[in-house]
Every structure is written in structure tokens, then in C-alpha cells.
Amino acid sequence: MPIPILKLHNYLLISIQTEIDDQTAIQFQEDLLDKIHKTGATGVVIDLTSVDIIDSFIAKVLGDVVSMSDLMGAKVVLTGIQPAVAMTLIELGIHLQNIPTALDLEQGLIKLHQELGV
């Protein structure tokens, strides 16, 4: 099952709540870019609260999707990164620099407002 992408005003909201396999990750990347294109969304919040563990492939896809969304004009905020996920990302050398993060979905939306200056 693809990961649902919710549109709320100018933003897209995504909550990843299960471990995802490589195929789902790739499909998510395509779906998100497609949805940004179709909706003209200016901001994206990807919530990882329920993700306990992340592998190098998924981490790379996540890093890529943030850069790709940025190129398309949509700012991405990552929320709810758990300790183990943060450790994995840094250990893998994926620093996700310049990517705003926040505690949860609410804080993520506030961050987006700030980043976009609206």
C-alpha cells in the first residue's frame, strides 16, 4: 500500500507509521514529487514519530526526497525523529543539513510557517 499524502491548504502532510520497504520508499518519492507538482504545495511535513529504525537505503531516499522537493519549490520539515533514527542517520553520514526538523506535526507546521515567512 502506498503511503498516503494528505493535502492541507498549501501543505502536504505525510505520516510514516510503519517500517517501509525499498519499493514503498521509491514509490513514495515518486508520489510526493508528483503531488507537489499537481497541487503546487509550498511546504511538506514528513512525520517519522512511529519510525523506530531506519536503514541506509531508506535514509538515502529520505535525504534525496527532501533535496528534490526543495528543487521543486516545496520546503520540507521532518518531524518526530526518534533517538535511534537520529543515531543511524549521523552514523551513515547523512546529516540532513539545512533541513528543518521539529518535534511533532503541530510544531512542524509552525516551523513551515516560519520558514516560508507566511
Added chain:
Amino acid sequence: MPIPILKLHNYLLISIQTEIDDQTAIQFQEDLLDKIHKTGATGVVIDLTSVDIIDSFIAKVLGDVVSMSDLMGAKVVLTGIQPAVAMTLIELGIHLQNIPTALDLEQGLIKLHQELGV
């Protein structure tokens, strides 16, 4: 994969974007009630924009979950019901009476605000 449930302030947001099987529907029912209990959410928006077709079992689960959420104190708004889905629901005798509906997620949240008087 279970259907993700997003928490935004006092509300839970769900977007069903693929055909779901019976098992997923039952699990969604359990997950939603559990999440209402845990978060104390007062409102729920279930968006069906991407659901093209619905069968009698899924329709019944959907009707049930609305009544159950109501019992637990969370008002449900259904959004994005497509023509074919509306036809199926009525033909199956599932009238979803007294259930507020709206066009999309944004309108659904506005409706919840109205219903809850906040």
C-alpha cells in the same frame, strides 16, 4: 500496511488512498478507536477522495467506526465521497445519517470546528 492516522491538535486526520481489504479495514477500526482513547481527540476527519469503489463490508465498517467514535466522544466528518461511493452506500441501505460530510480535508476541518462549536 496499516492506514496512517495523523494527529493535528485535537483532531485525527486519515486519508484512505487505496482500495483496502477487509483485514486492513478491521485493523483501521481498532487503530482509530485506540488512538482516540490515547490522544483524547475530539474530532476525526476521514478523507475518501481517492476511494473509487467501496464494497458492503468496508461500507459497514466505515459506518460502525463513525458510531463507535461518536460513543467515545469524537465527532467524525467524512470528506471527498465520490459519486460511485455515494451510490453504493445508499444502494446498500447505509445512509450514514447525521454524519457530517464535506468536500475535502480543509472543508472537513471547518465543519468539525462548526460541529464542535470551537
